[in-house]
Amino acid sequence: MNNPKLPKPKSVDCGTPPKGVQAEKKGSFKMLDDLTDDVFDQLMAFNVLLPARDSLGEIYLLSSEGEPLFEEPYALVDFYCLNPDCDCCKVTLVIQDKKNRPIATIAYGWQSVSYYQQWGLDKTTASLLSEGFLDPMGPQSKKSDMFLEIVQEMVEINPHFKKWLQNRYHLFKKTVPQYGKTKLLELLRGSKT
Numbered sequence: 001m002n003n004p005k006l007p008k009p010k011s012v013d014c015g016t017p018p019k020g021v022q023a024e025k026k027g028s029f030k031m032l033d034d035l036t037d038d039v040f041d042q043l044m045a046f047n048v049l050l051p052a053r054d055s056l057g058e059i060y061l062l063s064s065e066g067e068p069l070f071e072e073p074y075a076l077v078d079f080y081c082l083n084p085d086c087d088c089c090k091v092t093l094v095i096q097d098k099k100n101r102p103i104a105t106i107a108y109g110w111q112s113v114s115y116y117q118q119w120g121l122d123k124t125t126a127s128l129l130s131e132g133f134l135d136p137m138g139p140q141s142k143k144s145d146m147f148l149e150i151v152q153e154m155v156e157i158n159p160h161f162k163k164w165l166q167n168r169y170h171l172f173k174k175t176v177p178q179y180g181k182t183k184l185l186e187l188l189r190g191s192k193t
């Protein structure tokens, strides 16, 4: 990656999940407040922008013997930043239980540490992002650490998963400019036109 064309984000907070985020229905989060902020500073779930596409998938937790620990899988919902001028190359993964409650929020970026440093993050945060970390801005639970380990392992050992995230990011970024700010705001609020 030579001389990446780096965006000039208004703030490095770009891509933190919306405050007061709450599960509304599967693959969708309703914004509770903060919509007075610029819509381009917000995150949106992939399936809210592109509902016809596949969801990211589900995680079954297995015991060491390979037996499912719980009957129900956990859903993996991927959020990306709406700023069309921002190339942050990162995803916020929210893990939801079967009642669509957020259980863990994980930020992960597939670019190099130096990419994120040039983007404006300090070295520690840049390193954390390129490994995946529990996003302090999003909902967490007692199971967060466990899901962080699972996601870190998935991006490390499964190149398809990483590639899949990158493809969804690019599709998301390509789709955003097709909507006006008003429409994006409506989608964020969960209203239907």
Ligand SMILES: [Zn+2]
Binding pocket: 014, 015, 081, 082, 083, 086, 087, 088, 089
């Ligand atoms: Zn961004």
